Structure formats: C-alpha cells, structure tokens
Amino acid sequence: MTKVSTGATMSLDGYIADASHGGFEHLFQWYGNGDVEIPTATPGMTFRTSAASAEHVRALTERTGALVVGRRLFDMTNGWGGRHPMDVPVVVVTHHVPEGWDREGDSFVFVTDGIEAAIERAKTLAGDKEVGVNGGTIATQVLEAGLLDEVHVDLVPVLLGDGIPFFAGLRIAPVQLEGPVRVVQGTEVTHLAYRVRR
Template sequence: MTKVTTGATMSLDGYIADASHGGFEHLFQWYANGDVETPTATPGMTLRTSAASAAHLRALNERTGALVVGRRLFDMTNGWGGRHPMDVPVVVVTHRVPEGWDRESDSFVFVTDGIESAIDRAKALAGDKQIGVNGGTIATQVMQAGLLDEVHIDLVPVLLGDGIPLFADLKIAPVQLEGPTEVVQGNGVTHLAYRVRRTG
C-alpha cells in the first residue's frame, strides 16, 4: 500500500511560517549551511547541506513518487517554474484549473473534486513509491480524512514567536503519533519522523 506522508521545516516553537507567511530566511538556513551539494530539478538551485542532511534528502527523493499540494503553495512558487525541484509529478488541489495550465501533464495534475480524489490520483502516479503532502492546509485535510501515515519534521532551532502551525484548525485533535521512527542530526536542523497512530 502506498504510504502518504507530510513534511515541513518547523521552528522550535511549532511554526512553519511566521504570521505574514514569511520567516523562511530563518527556517530554511539549513539548506545552504553545509559542504555537500544536492542538485535539484530546478536550474541553478543546488542545496548545500551537512552530509547527514544530504543523505536524508537523497533518501526522501528516492522514495517519493508524487506530491500533493494546495493551490496557494502552487501560486506562491509560481508552479516552481514548470517542474517541482524533486522532479516528481505534483497533484494540485484547487477549485479551478489556473489559466495557462493544462489540467493534466507530466509535471502537474489539477484535481477539483476534493482531497480524497487528489490522494487517489497521486497514488496512481507514485506507483510503489510514497506520496508527499505539502502545505499546512492540505496536510490538515489529509489528516482529518484519515489518509496520513507519517509526519516528518525538519526542526530548526529558531523561535518565530507567532505564526502558522503545520496542522492549523485540526478538527480531530488530539492525534497521537508513534516514534520518533527516525532522528537525523544535521547542521542547524534535526530531521524527525513519526507514524500516525490508527484508532478504532
């Protein structure tokens, strides 16, 4: 069965962005604070991390077959210039297909009939690999639908003081997680993984 995971870089006080949807200069420092290069599918974008973080990123890339994201993240990144840095198909959950984009291509598939349909489409694209879910709103929807298997956190030693949590307005809290199933210490970041505990 295809595993569905979500992951985010998070401040020590629990935020994936500050209150104005920023703060990334603090959260994402670990992508450029090391000596080991990890190329991406985006021209001119090479990550430079510690060896431990580079190995963590390589393993993540190798096991991920498709992504599910929300329309806001797609718009914020301008569709990643036409191809996601992980070089996998991206299923975009939206109310309407944005102008100038095909409903379905090798890079992006736009799903307008809900999160369950988006996960089903991503499973078909991922084959025997896992699905990554990005963006707090989409992660919350997948968790509430009972479709999320794992939560991965890149924990950064910064306090933002206020901001946007990964699972904002979660209607089924508390949700218990098992683990950590993975702990990787990088430079300026700790990579953590937890399993979502199934109930009932």
C-alpha cells in the same frame, strides 16, 4: 499500500512560517549551511547542506513518487517554473484548472473533486513509491480525512514567538503519533519522522 507523508521545517516553538518577524531565513538556513550539494530539477537551484541532511533529503527524494499540494502553494511558486524541484509529478488540489495549464500534464495534474480524489490520483502516479503532501492546510485536510501515514518534522533551534503553527486549525485533535521512528541530526536541524496512529 502506498505510504502518504507530509513534512515541514518547524521552529522549536512550533511555527512553520512566520510573516511578522521574518523568521523564514532562520527556518530554512539548513538548506544552505553545509557543503554537500543537492542538485534539484529547478535550473539554478542547488541546496548545500550537511552530509547528514543531504543523505536525508536524497533518501526522501528517492522514496517519493508523486506530490500533492494546494493551489496556494502552486500559485506562490508559480508552478515551480514548470517542474517541481523533486522532479516528480505534482497533483494540485484546486477548484478550477488555472488558465494556461492542461488539466493533465507530465508535471502537473489538477484535481477539482477533493482531497480523497487527489490522494488517489497521486498514489497511481507514484507507482511503487510514496506520496508526499506539501502545504500546511492541505496536510491538515489529508490528516483529517484519515489518509496520512507519516509526519516529518525538520526541527530548527530557533524561537520565532509567533507565526503559523503546524497543522493549524486541526479539527480532530488530539492525534496520537508513534515515534520518532527516525532521527537524523544535521547542522542546525533535527530531522524527525513519526507514524500516525490509527
């Protein structure tokens, strides 16, 4: 069985994004607060993290064979300039194939018939590797559809006071998890992994 996981960087008070207070710079500080370089497939984009976080990201990248993302994230990042930083094929869940893009490409596959189909497609693309799901709304849908195996939280020691919660609007709560099955302490971030209980 191909494992399906999602992850987010989260403040200690539970927010993965915060428009009003501009807390983003605190959430994502750990991508740049170390001296171990993590190259990406995106030209000019290199992370510099603690050794522990770098090893964590390297292992995650190595395990991941394909991603599933929502259309909003694809648009926001402008299709990551043509190739995702993790250098894996990305399945985009959308109502319509965006103008100027092929339905099936090496870097992006646009799936218009729902989340189950998108996960199925990503599993095929991932081969013997794992599928990662990115974006809070899509992750919530995958969890609600019973298709999510793991939840990864990069917990950052900051209080944002307000923002977008992880798994906002979850309709099948409470969802019990198991773990943490993995704990990695980086600099100003704790990488936690949990298994979804069936």
